[in-house]
């Protein structure tokens with residue numbers, strides 16, 4: 001007999017995707033509480049950064065709540081929910097770059113440039129994923145357009161304005177922290193295009209035979225690494241520079 005989700009939540013033991021949806025949800029929720037509470041123990045100038053960290057994981061937690069139910073009840077990829085989540089949380093990660101380099105002279109247009117690049121990356125990625133006709137040309141075209149936005153953020157974090165401002169701050173804690181965030185963008189964010197390439201028509205789907213159901217596994221693992229990891233680095237900067245000032 002088929003039970004509805006409202007009556008019973010049943011995670012099949014052989015379903016790692018369901019498993020990561022549930023652990024992802026709980027981890028995001030716990031991280032939000034942590035960042036929000038710890039906000040009270042960091043120096044005033046870092047409070048906003050910690051609040052943004054809490055918002056990133058908090059917004060993700062709410063979306064995971066819905067995505068895991070969607071996945072469990074339909075067995076499908078929750079593409080729209082996923083991209084709504086990202087469209088809110090990735091720009092907030094860009095805000096973090098701005099907040100962390102503000103003391104060194106970051107201007108508000110740096111934040112907007114990063115936000116525009118990330119929204120471009122996500123809108124084109126969404127078109128590639130949601131409106132796929134299963135062809136390689138569709139997924140490649142939109143994936144390549146999306147990558148332009150990704151590379152812009154990557155460049156800004158490693159060599160562009162953000163990197164230069166971090167250097168200018170003269171604060172070793174900020175320099176090290178920004179470098180860690182840049183690593184997240186290089187390695188952690190790179191997991192997403194790998195997941196994207198698992199969809200029908202994608203290079204890994206056709207090439208390696210990885211099926212579209214692997215998409216969520218990549219996305220869930222990447223989200224946990226990037227959203228919670230990003231927040232922890234920000235927290236480390238806040239704690240570290242306070243210790244230095246004391």
Ligand SMILES: *C/C=C(C)/C=C/C=C(C)/C=C/C1=C(C)CCCC1(C)C
Nearest residue numbers: 125143146147150189192193196226
């Ligand atoms: C919390 C969510 C995060 C950090 C999401 C990041 C998403 C990406 C870096 C996605 C990148 C993509 C490409 C570079 C090309 C293919 C399409 C995307 C959207 C999966």
